Amino acid sequence: MKRSLLKLYYKNTTAEVIGEEHGITKEQFENLAKITSPVTDLLDAERQAGKTPYRQLPYKTENLKNIQNLAADLMNQGCENFVVLGIGGSALGNIALQTALNPYMYNLDSDQRKGPRLFVFDNVDPVQLSSFLDWCTPQLDKTIFNVISKSGRTAETASQLLIVRKLLTDKLGAEGFKNQVVATTDPEKGTLRAIANDAGLRCLQVPDGVGGRFSVLSDVGLLSAAICGIDIEELLAGARAMDSKVSEKDFYKNPAMINAAINFHYYNQGKKNSVMMPYNYALKDLSDWYRQLWAESLGKTKDLNGNDVFVGPTPIKALGTTDQHSQVQLYREGPNDKLFTFLQVENFENDLEIGPEPQCAPELGFLAGAKMSKLLNSEKKATEYALLHDKRPCLTVLFDEVNAHTIGQFIYLYEVTTSYAGALFNINTYDQPAVELGKEATFALMGKEGFEELAKKIGPVTKIDENYIV
Amino acid sequence: MKRSLLKLYYKNTTAEVIGEEHGITKEQFENLAKITSPVTDLLDAERQAGKTPYRQLPYKTENLKNIQNLAADLMNQGCENFVVLGIGGSALGNIALQTALNPYMYNLDSDQRKGPRLFVFDNVDPVQLSSFLDWCTPQLDKTIFNVISKSGRTAETASQLLIVRKLLTDKLGAEGFKNQVVATTDPEKGTLRAIANDAGLRCLQVPDGVGGRFSVLSDVGLLSAAICGIDIEELLAGARAMDSKVSEKDFYKNPAMINAAINFHYYNQGKKNSVMMPYNYALKDLSDWYRQLWAESLGKTKDLNGNDVFVGPTPIKALGTTDQHSQVQLYREGPNDKLFTFLQVENFENDLEIGPEPQCAPELGFLAGAKMSKLLNSEKKATEYALLHDKRPCLTVLFDEVNAHTIGQFIYLYEVTTSYAGALFNINTYDQPAVELGKEATFALMGKEGFEELAKKIGPVTKIDENYIV
Numbered sequence: 001m002k003r004s005l006l007k008l009y010y011k012n013t014t015a016e017v018i019g020e021e022h023g024i025t026k027e028q029f030e031n032l033a034k035i036t037s038p039v040t041d042l043l044d045a046e047r048q049a050g051k052t053p054y055r056q057l058p059y060k061t062e063n064l065k066n067i068q069n070l071a072a073d074l075m076n077q078g079c080e081n082f083v084v085l086g087i088g089g090s091a092l093g094n095i096a097l098q099t100a101l102n103p104y105m106y107n108l109d110s111d112q113r114k115g116p117r118l119f120v121f122d123n124v125d126p127v128q129l130s131s132f133l134d135w136c137t138p139q140l141d142k143t144i145f146n147v148i149s150k151s152g153r154t155a156e157t158a159s160q161l162l163i164v165r166k167l168l169t170d171k172l173g174a175e176g177f178k179n180q181v182v183a184t185t186d187p188e189k190g191t192l193r194a195i196a197n198d199a200g201l202r203c204l205q206v207p208d209g210v211g212g213r214f215s216v217l218s219d220v221g222l223l224s225a226a227i228c229g230i231d232i233e234e235l236l237a238g239a240r241a242m243d244s245k246v247s248e249k250d251f252y253k254n255p256a257m258i259n260a261a262i263n264f265h266y267y268n269q270g271k272k273n274s275v276m277m278p279y280n281y282a283l284k285d286l287s288d289w290y291r292q293l294w295a296e297s298l299g300k301t302k303d304l305n306g307n308d309v310f311v312g313p314t315p316i317k318a319l320g321t322t323d324q325h326s327q328v329q330l331y332r333e334g335p336n337d338k339l340f341t342f343l344q345v346e347n348f349e350n351d352l353e354i355g356p357e358p359q360c361a362p363e364l365g366f367l368a369g370a371k372m373s374k375l376l377n378s379e380k381k382a383t384e385y386a387l388l389h390d391k392r393p394c395l396t397v398l399f400d401e402v403n404a405h406t407i408g409q410f411i412y413l414y415e416v417t418t419s420y421a422g423a424l425f426n427i428n429t430y431d432q433p434a435v436e437l438g439k440e441a442t443f444a445l446m447g448k449e450g451f452e453e454l455a456k457k458i459g460p461v462t463k464i465d466e467n468y469i470v
Numbered sequence: 471m472k473r474s475l476l477k478l479y480y481k482n483t484t485a486e487v488i489g490e491e492h493g494i495t496k497e498q499f500e501n502l503a504k505i506t507s508p509v510t511d512l513l514d515a516e517r518q519a520g521k522t523p524y525r526q527l528p529y530k531t532e533n534l535k536n537i538q539n540l541a542a543d544l545m546n547q548g549c550e551n552f553v554v555l556g557i558g559g560s561a562l563g564n565i566a567l568q569t570a571l572n573p574y575m576y577n578l579d580s581d582q583r584k585g586p587r588l589f590v591f592d593n594v595d596p597v598q599l600s601s602f603l604d605w606c607t608p609q610l611d612k613t614i615f616n617v618i619s620k621s622g623r624t625a626e627t628a629s630q631l632l633i634v635r636k637l638l639t640d641k642l643g644a645e646g647f648k649n650q651v652v653a654t655t656d657p658e659k660g661t662l663r664a665i666a667n668d669a670g671l672r673c674l675q676v677p678d679g680v681g682g683r684f685s686v687l688s689d690v691g692l693l694s695a696a697i698c699g700i701d702i703e704e705l706l707a708g709a710r711a712m713d714s715k716v717s718e719k720d721f722y723k724n725p726a727m728i729n730a731a732i733n734f735h736y737y738n739q740g741k742k743n744s745v746m747m748p749y750n751y752a753l754k755d756l757s758d759w760y761r762q763l764w765a766e767s768l769g770k771t772k773d774l775n776g777n778d779v780f781v782g783p784t785p786i787k788a789l790g791t792t793d794q795h796s797q798v799q800l801y802r803e804g805p806n807d808k809l810f811t812f813l814q815v816e817n818f819e820n821d822l823e824i825g826p827e828p829q830c831a832p833e834l835g836f837l838a839g840a841k842m843s844k845l846l847n848s849e850k851k852a853t854e855y856a857l858l859h860d861k862r863p864c865l866t867v868l869f870d871e872v873n874a875h876t877i878g879q880f881i882y883l884y885e886v887t888t889s890y891a892g893a894l895f896n897i898n899t900y901d902q903p904a905v906e907l908g909k910e911a912t913f914a915l916m917g918k919e920g921f922e923e924l925a926k927k928i929g930p931v932t933k934i935d936e937n938y939i940v
Contacts, residue, residue: 011938017931088795104601107578112601122792124849125751126842127872130820131574131582152831156791159824159837159845166825191831198830212795255940272805273743273784281595292796299800312804314743316786321626322592324908325558325682326762330769332904334782335742350600354629355636360668361622361661366918367629372596375629375916379594381932382911388931389907398939402597434802437859438794441852446845448836461487461858462851468481469868470725 004400005241006409008255012384012394013262013339022336022391024265032261033251039423040249040257043416052430053207054214054415058239058408064232067219070182070202071227075115077179079144081136082227084120085160086148086220089212090184091122092289093221093411099285100407101230114229116144124156133167140171140180148184148220150206152192155442161195174199184219211430213293214415217408231404238408246416256413259395260420266339266393267313274313275331278343279320279380282402286343287317290414297418300427301434311425313339321379328383332390340387340394343410344380347401348373474870475711476879478725482854482864483732483809492806492861494735502731503721509893510719510727513886522900523677524684524885528709528878534702537689540652540672541697545585547649549614551606552697554590555630556618556690559682560654561592562759563691563881569755570877571700584699586614594626603637610641610650618654618690620676622662625912631665644669654689681900683763684885687878701874708878716886726883729865730890736809736863737783737895744783745801748813749790749850752872756813757787760884767888770897771904781895783809791849798853802860810857810864813880814850817871818843 015023024032047055074082084094098120103112107119121129136143145164149157161181168176177199184204185192196203204219215221217239222232246256263274274294276287299312318327320342331338352372357364367375384394397413399406422429441458444451485493494502517525544552554564568590573582577589591599606613615634619627631651638646653666654674666673674689685691687709692702718724721731733744744764746757769782788797790812801808822842827834837845854864867883869876892899911928914921 007939009934009939011935014938087792091792092796104598105605106601109601109605112604122795123751123789124791124842124846126818126822126846127820128574128751129842130822131576131579133822134582135575135579153833154795155837155845155849156795158834159840159842162825162827162834162837163822163842164825165828191833194830195828198828253940258940272807281593281598288796295797295800295804299802299804301803310803310805312800314786314800314804314808316784319593321594322557322561325592325624325626325905326562326758327765328908329902329904330765330782330784332769332907333771333780334765334769334784335780337742338784348596350597352596352600352603352633355632355634357632358635358665358668360664363623363661364628364632366913366916367625367632370629370916372594372599372629372633375625375912376594376596378915379625379908379912381915381928382908385911385928385931386904386908390904398934432799434799434856434860435795437802438798438849438852438856441855442845442849443836445848445851446836446840458851458855461855464479464868465481468484469477469479470723470728 003241003405005245006255006406006413007398008259009396009398010258010262012388012396018388018391018393022393024262028265032265036257036261036420036424037249037251039420040254042423043419050209052419053209055243057207057210057217058236058243058412061233061236063219064222064236067204067222067226067232070204071223074144074182074227078142079116079227080142081139081144082116082118082224083143083145084118084148084224085145085157085164086120087122087154087156088292089215090148090157090220091120092292093216094224095120096285096289097216097221097225097230097407098228100282100402101225101404102228104281115227118224118228121160122156124159129160129163137167137171140168140176144180144182146182146184146223147192148206149192150186150212151190152185152195153190155439155446158191182223184223211432213296216289216411234404235408238405239412241405242409242412246413256416256420259413259417260424262395263313263339263421264424267311271337271339271393272313273316273338275316275318275338275340276343277318277320277323277340279376280343280345280402281319283343284319286410291315291317293414293418296432297422297429298425298427300425303426304428305426309427311427320383321376324379324383328386331392332386336392338392340392342380342384342394342396343399344377344396345399345402349401473711473875475715476725476876476883477868478729479866479868480728480732482858488858488861488863492863494732498735502735506727506731506890506894507719507721509890510724512893513889522889523679525713527677527680527687528706528713528882531703531706533689534692534706537674537692537696537702540674541693544614544652544697548612549586549697550609550612551614552586552588552694553613553615554618554694555615555627555634556590557592557624557626558762559685560618560627560690561590562762563686564694565590566755566759567686567691567695567700567877568698570752570872571874572698574751585697588694588698591630592626594629599630599633607637607641610638610646614650614652616652616654616693617662618676619662620656620682621660622655622665623660625909625916628661652693654693681902683766686759686881704874705878708875709882711875712879712882716883726886726890729883729887730894732865733783733809733891734894737781741807741809741863742783743786743808745786745788745808745810746813747788747790747793747810749846750813750815750872751789753813754789756880761785761787763884763888766902767892767899768895768897770895773896774898775896779897781897790853791846794849794853798856801862802856806862808862810862812850812854812864812866813869814847814866815869815872819872
């Protein structure tokens with residue numbers, strides 16, 4: 001495995017390339033360096049004070065043995081299907097690691113996988129879940145459900161768990177529930193902990209003080225990765241390697257600092273949309289992971305002084321080349337309100353050679369014999385060129401290759417970038433107060449005791465008024 | 471199959487609900503009605519003049535037999551894998567129909583599918599495609615490739631075709647290419663037409679004058695749907711049913727008119743992001759189809775008078791309940807710059823009952839015994855309630871159920887909404903001039919003859935400058 005570090009390339013955000021109206025001038029960079037540099041000390045102090053325990057996750061290597069042993073036990077038990085029941089930070093990292101580091105045909109082709117099939121259910125759609133359970137029920141004894149929730153009271157995950165618990169108990173008895181379910185939850189308290197203790201489930205831990213969106217490099221994300229054959233030691237090694245880079249004091253040597261500063265600058269200049277566009281299918285679900293990280297961390301009404309600020313860049317997931325034929329028309333000609341971040345890979349694990357052109361189609365001769373990877377990266381450069389032509393700022397994260405080490409780096413880079421950005425916006429990066437009302441409203445609509453007053457308020461607002469239907 | 475019509479519910483965009491700063495007042499609605507109503511005549515005139523042939527696609531029922539016969543032939547030939555090679559409008563509709571109307575486990579569970587496995591490749595990622603071809607190569611004779619391109623010169627689709635052509639010829643001889651490939655292309659001219667004629671491929675047509683993003687209800691989208699067991703007659707019937715509704719002259723009775731007007735209003739009020747958030751897994755890829763439709767149609771620099779306007783709402787794909795735990799923090803607390811469109815379904819094809827709570831977790835009792843569909847729709851209402859609390863405007867498209875008829879309706883509703891919106895923005899809804907430069911830049915970077923000058927320009931811009939790497 002190559003161990004070169006990710007690089008952030010930012011020339012195409014500069015005024016030199018796209019002009020002073022939309023680009024960042026040398027003076028502006030100097031100013032950004034001035035306001036961002038002190039943040040490093042702030043983040044260090046928070047880290048030392050134990051306020052950002054996510055920063056230490058890559059160093060918890062003693063825990064990996066535990067995860068690997070559990071994965072081995074589950075395999076020995078005959079696990080052929082591994083099913084994550086979780087949502088948000090208990091799902092998006094798992095999905096991103098799988099898409100990035102395992103083959104596209106992993107679930108369909110037993111020759112291409114080293115572990116069980118992987119399914120992640122992060123929704124409560126009965127049609128979707130029924131389709132899965134219909135298929136899965138005859139092979140429940142070969143299926144492991146990993147329910148992931150800090151509290152166990154998240155309605156989505158709790159309802160999935162109750163359905164699976166009944167199914168397993170009906171089909172395999174009380175032992176079935178015990179044998180086929182693994183809980184990743186709070187080490188001591190909470191609903192899921194109580195259920196796990198009561199039933200004697202095998203357990204892993206959701207780390208204390210780490211929000212879901214920062215938890216992928218803990219038990220939350222690592223068990224599904226390990227059992228599917230992903231090198232979790234390399235993931236953490238990559239994150240540690242990035243830690244040394246994002247701890248640099250020099251603005252121009254610290255990719256998290258400069259990434260956050262550029263994002264902050266453009267937000268303040270009215271470019272409030274942040275498009276992440278990998279030119280690599282394997283990286284596509286990292287954009288979804290990033291969407292949560294960025295949106296929940298930076299979307300805040302109040303700043304730390306209690307002022308109403310209503311900040312928050314809107315993260316947007318795109319994919320090259322696919323979205324060239326869907327979004328690039330807007331990206332070039334629409335409002336100049338977006339910052340683009342490309343993810344580009346230099347070396348591919350597999351490549352394909354484009355076949356010869358038919359005699360009747362000499363116009364395709366320019367493709368014949370070329371590597372598909374060359375085409376993919378040419379398309380990236382072509383799109384970037386076209387965007388720059390219209391003065392749209394572009395960042396690129398350069399991957400030497402996609403492997404567990406670089407993915408670990410990427411995750412840590414963006415987590416720390418988020419911490420820098422939150423500090424620049426002067427907000428609380430780590431809470432998510434606005435999610436609560438929706439959760440409570442769900443409780444109220446489902447008739448949970450204690451939410452009767454809220455239910456009375458919701459009724460009139462959500463009742464369909466026939467006068468406004470067309 | 472139920473045949474009730476989709477409904478658009480718009481009360482939660484009104485000033486009555488979210489106040490005058492962010493809601494639409496009665497006077498503003500009256501004004502929107504005044505400016506939008508004349509558009510109906512304009513669109514009718516365009517339709518009569520043959521300028522918007524997509525409007526007639528639902529009436530081309532004589533063509534369905536042709537598609538169904540071809541699908542039957544392919545099944546008789548032993549087709550077990552159906553592979554679409556296309557991009558943009560030649561892929562997103564196919565994917566959306568499949569996700570909407572076939573089971574989640576379709577490809578993995580032979581009991582749950584009536585047709586072949588379906589794969590859609592709308593990218594040129596060598597690692598992704600290699601994984602598929604490794605699996606597929608031993609069963610090439612059971613695999614049909616449907617290459618879809620009007621011209622055949624789209625670099626992505628052309629390169630896929632050349633790879634598949636070589637593979638089939640190497641493994642199965644020239645007959646292999648002829649037997650396993652179906653071309654959907656221009657009836658007369660172009661590169662793919664020439665290749666198809668030369669090799670004797672079976673062909674379907676990309677309709678004349680219909681842009682890719684408006685073509686799903688033609689041969690482009692219907693062959694993959696038909697062979698996978700989707701009722702394509704009902705799709706068109708649904709679109710026709712919606713046609714009568716979106717041809718209404720009365721603003722308050724025409725959902726396309728009122729939908730476009732509300733979107734137009736909010737764009738002009740600075741809410742330039744348009745979030746489509748289905749509360750239904752099956753509808754999730756319709757959001758991707760909508761993203762292209764909306765972005766390519768409405769993202770334009772010039773208006774029809776040649777003025778620089780740089781308009782274009784940014785379409786954003788979200789999914790309930792998944793994104794409640796990812797995006798709703800931002801949606802509620804961040805800038806009030808988004809219009810939300812929920813897709814809500816009343817009746818589900820399958821449902822699940824949530825199991826009883828364990829004795830040790832009485833706090834989950836409120837979920838026990840409830841239908842999962844009730845939870846899903848309660849979450850929708852809860853999220854809407856929370857957004858309204860923060861004065862964020864919300865539209866809802868109400869589906870009685872998800873079936874081919876309602877999906878056909880939805881597609882046509884949004885196509886015509888797009889035409890209305892384009893007319894309100896006073897732009898050309900149907901072209902995509904900005905895609906060209908990226909295509910040409912790709913040609914240049916791949917060394918195509920005639921693009922040498924462009925290649926010289928691109929070189930310096932896309933060359934990595936080591937001074938800007940961190």
